[in-house]
Amino acid sequence: MKKTNFILMLLIGVVVVLSSCKKDKDDDDDDPIVPQTITVNGEINTNVTWLAENTYLVDGSLDVDNGGVLTIEPGTTIKFTAGSCITVGYNAAGTIIANGTAEKPITFTSSAAMPTAGAWSGIRCYDNTQSGTIFNYCNVKYSGGDEYYGSFHIANCKVTLTNSTFTNNAGNYTIFMYDGTASDGFASFTGNTITGNTGHAIKLPINFATQLSESNTISCSTGKGIYVSGNYNLADATIKNINIPYYIGDSENIELTGKMNVAPGVTFKFGSNATLSVGYDASGFLNAAGTAAMPIIFTTSVSTPDPGAWYGIVFRENAHSGCNLTYCNVSFGGHDTYYSGNVSIENCDVTIKNSTISNSENYGITLRGTGALSAESTGNTFTGNAAGDVGTNP
Numbered sequence: 001m002k003k004t005n006f007i008l009m010l011l012i013g014v015v016v017v018l019s020s021c022k023k024d025k026d027d028d029d030d031d032p033i034v035p036q037t038i039t040v041n042g043e044i045n046t047n048v049t050w051l052a053e054n055t056y057l058v059d060g061s062l063d064v065d066n067g068g069v070l071t072i073e074p075g076t077t078i079k080f081t082a083g084s085c086i087t088v089g090y091n092a093a094g095t096i097i098a099n100g101t102a103e104k105p106i107t108f109t110s111s112a113a114m115p116t117a118g119a120w121s122g123i124r125c126y127d128n129t130q131s132g133t134i135f136n137y138c139n140v141k142y143s144g145g146d147e148y149y150g151s152f153h154i155a156n157c158k159v160t161l162t163n164s165t166f167t168n169n170a171g172n173y174t175i176f177m178y179d180g181t182a183s184d185g186f187a188s189f190t191g192n193t194i195t196g197n198t199g200h201a202i203k204l205p206i207n208f209a210t211q212l213s214e215s216n217t218i219s220c221s222t223g224k225g226i227y228v229s230g231n232y233n234l235a236d237a238t239i240k241n242i243n244i245p246y247y248i249g250d251s252e253n254i255e256l257t258g259k260m261n262v263a264p265g266v267t268f269k270f271g272s273n274a275t276l277s278v279g280y281d282a283s284g285f286l287n288a289a290g291t292a293a294m295p296i297i298f299t300t301s302v303s304t305p306d307p308g309a310w311y312g313i314v315f316r317e318n319a320h321s322g323c324n325l326t327y328c329n330v331s332f333g334g335h336d337t338y339y340s341g342n343v344s345i346e347n348c349d350v351t352i353k354n355s356t357i358s359n360s361e362n363y364g365i366t367l368r369g370t371g372a373l374s375a376e377s378t379g380n381t382f383t384g385n386a387a388g389d390v391g392t393n394p
Helices: 002-030
Strands: 037-043 045-050 055-064 067-071 077-080 085-088 094-099 105-111 122-125 135-138 138-141 152-155 160-161 165-167 174-176 185-190 194-195 200-205 226-231 237-239 246-248 253-256 257-262 267-270 275-278 284-289 298-299 314-315 324-326 329-330 341-344 349-353 355-358 363-368 381-383 388-394
Touching: 037 067, 045 388, 055 067, 055 094, 160 341, 253 257, 267 275, 275 284, 324 329, 341 349, 341 355, 355 363
Parallel strands: 037 055, 045 067, 055 077, 055 085, 067 094, 077 105, 085 122, 094 135, 105 138, 122 152, 135 160, 138 165, 152 174, 160 185, 165 194, 174 200, 200 226, 226 246, 237 257, 246 267, 253 275, 257 284, 267 298, 275 314, 284 324, 298 329, 314 341, 324 349, 329 355, 341 363, 355 381, 363 388
Antiparallel strands: none
16 A cells, blocks of 8 residues: 555656646746847858847948848848948948838837937948848938938949838938949839938939839929939930939039930939030930920029029930920020030931920020921920020031
């Protein structure tokens, strides 16, 4: 009987021990994950994933380089101390995959308790940034502390930037695309919102302006918009109407070769002594076909302009015979004494119809050499041109 009782007690003890072990394991499974704030800087040169449960504090420069791949989970928050930035692909291959969702965007913001625009520097993608780099459903706020680079800097590489929001950023430009070849630029730029920032929404070479989509929502303060520069040489592409002006800087000469189509409703604003030149060194084709309801506007960026605030549009000897300004308004140019018109046509034929040519410092239209208006050039309105509507300047 004693032996039976001993065995029974032993079995009960084993059951209690096993039950206790199982309970301990269940307790481990139920332990909550404790969010952490993880400070990061230096270089990422391996595959690294940032988890949504943590907050990442960039303190200084964080470089994704030398084969590094940084994957950021949806819903992650990244904070930056004053002057801090992320750079990608500066010395060698680097990739960022920041693929958020509508429900769980990825946030890049300041670490300050009460942040202001320019509180941190920004995100910079350089020459060795890999084509898989993506920023989708990202919020970028309070950056742009370096006026030159802007909040999001792209140099000689290709980046996908979609469904993202840029607000309360400082700097001359929110997004600054520096140079690049035909294979660079935006792999995709759709569904973005850029609003409430200090400077121009985007600065980019005019070739890459054709990559901008109407699906983006962009608003700027007065005198700001899309800042374009450089020369245009695409075979056949279109500058789209994204409901905000395209700006050309002071003394900037946009040389147009290839074919540039301009959508109805587009507005170009030119700085002092700026020019749009078509067909100088090689064949150039400007197809600016607006509509009565949505004319294309070429004018000055000066808020209270006088005639001669910019040079004008110049069609030269290599301009394609199909060049046309249809339902266009061209105003406040004519400052160049050599070409001396809001529109100047030199040794080529151009069609200008149903357009308004106004407030030139010299002629509305100037013809040089064998330059001529085509027979289809009808329905135009001239007003306020100092030297007359159409004149010659041999």
